[in-house]
Amino acid sequence: MLEIKNLNVTVEEKQILKNLNLNIGKGEVHAIMGPNGSGKSTIAHTLAGKPNYNVESGEVNLNGEDLLSKDPYERSLNGLFLAFQYPIELPGVTNASYLKQIVNAHRKSRKETPIDAGEFLKILKEKSKLLDIPMDMHSRFVNAGFSGGEKKKNEVLQMDLLNPSLIIMDETDSGLDVDALKTTAEAINKLRNDERSFIIITHYLRLLEYIEPDYVHVFQNGSVIETGDKTLASRIDQEGYS
């Protein structure tokens, strides 16, 4: 479902990704591990279309379509979801109205009518409960003054609401305490199915103990240097990257 071929990416004239190749099949969970500065987050940002991440050469196809020619919002509407490492604050915009608006943007692209307020509230309650999110969080401004854990849970909630086919998680485990990590991982596991693929970017083994990956890739200097199964993650956890 996702094919990355010979991808070269520069940021501020510095080459970060070098001839990257990666194939992700339907329903697969891929973990990407690697030391700081190895280019892990750059993959996430490039796939999502962040400005200033310049693709010099290479190809990316998502569900058979060229991804790189699309605007960031079109990539989202086509099923790509990036959970941010540092979710952005939107002062003045209440979480509930924001969530409703992004849900409606996706409905509109599927030519569906906007969701009815009562219906939305029902869904929101249901999905918030799974993540242990209190409803009053939704009357606060998006991510503003949220704790690290609340921000990450809010990302997972959006994932759940938007029903993406490819989820990229950029260090979703950072900033979560053990309990929050467990709740979040359980919610993510409920999102796993045969149609949906995951890329999990992480430094640590602990998230992968809850969400079991099909493949683990070790990243260094902008490309994959080793690929294995979940045992590779344990080895790295014990031995480090070198």
Place this chain on the structure above:
Amino acid sequence: MNKVSKDNFTQEKYKYGFVTEIESEKIPKGLNEDVIKLISKKKNEPEWMLEWRLSAFKRLENMSVPKWAKAEIDEIDFQDLYYYSSPKDFKEKPKSLDEVDPKLLETYEKLGIPLKEQKVLAGVAVDAVFDSVSVATTFKEKLNEIGVIFCPISEAIQKHPELVKKYIGSVIPVTDHFYATLNSAVFSDGSFVYIPKGVKCPMELSTYFRINASETGQFERTLIIADEGSYVSYLEGCTAPMRDENQLHAANVELVALDDAEIKYSTVQNWYPGDENGKGGIYNFVTKRGLCKGKNSKISWTQIETGSAITWKYPSCILRGDNSTGEFYSVAITNNYQQADTGTKMIHLGKNTKSRIISKGISAGKSSNTYRGLVSFHKKAKNAKNFTQCDSLLVGSECKANTIPLTENSSNSSSIEHEATTSKISDEQLFYCMQRGLDAEEAQSLIVNGFCKEVLQKLPMEFAVEAQKLVSISLEGSVG
């Protein structure tokens, strides 16, 4: 985001820029006693009104244009303007809409202000002012039944001279400053409202100002009096055709609230702002002032300022009555080369008077947006309180925002709280929203509407949604 081209956003632009092809009758260009006499004659005014105008004109000869605003203003040749323009054959205001020129009705229909009563917005009475004359007022009879007077000021001068005489110039004296005095000399039409004792006006009153003729200034005058224990909510809207020349709009608005009365005055100002290179647009130099004359009275100004090449206005409250309250809620948006210098004055004279100022300035393009305010506590204003919050939001890096809050305090038991913030819509915020499926315009408008929601919520319900759209449209072309 780098793929989003600016062209995607320029389709809607200023949709009120059309000109109505209607023959107009103008008084010759120029500013002199004869012109003032002619205006007064056209309006069939009593002698006292003409004298009042002429006294203002005499003052004007020794006054000069104020220069305090942080704006670059091309010099205006006051002798090269038309001071009066009305649709031809408009000798007397039509008695019913059947007599109104269909072209005029069509104009207001196009502006989204239908004047036929069966079609009008539920619960809103409208006075439509076209250039220098009021062309129609809806729901007049219905309001008459409860004693509410809502009519063009030219009509009030004839039918209710005692009220006009008593209150006109009582809040903005003829000597105030150049533009206010100019208005007093040459004002042509505007709305008059009187709410009798104890009456809560059951519908929104609204005036819709339209400049159509070229090289013509619009000088309207509005006077609203809320008698003891009454309440009224009033809204004005304004648009003008797109023209290369700058057109002058210098209005005076006076509000008087007696004991226990409340006036809520809302403005959605959408005059033509000029093109993206700063050519054309309205010079909006307006004087708005409310007097909380009675105890426990309240005046609340809400303004959404999106149009005009230059906006220069400071809706103010004089809090004379003990326990009176003044409020100012403002959203001012500037884009391209627009300049806005706006704010308020809260003059605390009475005991326990309170004021609240919430100002949200949004600047985009190469525009400049200044908040200028004064909070003044006089000696007798014991226990007076003010809260001021001024927030600026910058879109892009070529625009300017300034905050100039002044305070004068002669009362030692009063308190002032002031908060100010300046923020920028960051690329990160836009990218975040876009990653969730919103396009660049939707993302920006979500953030901007969030920024000014506190003020938009103060608008009458019927107009809040419209204002939200206006906020988004005004910033079109500023992302990408």
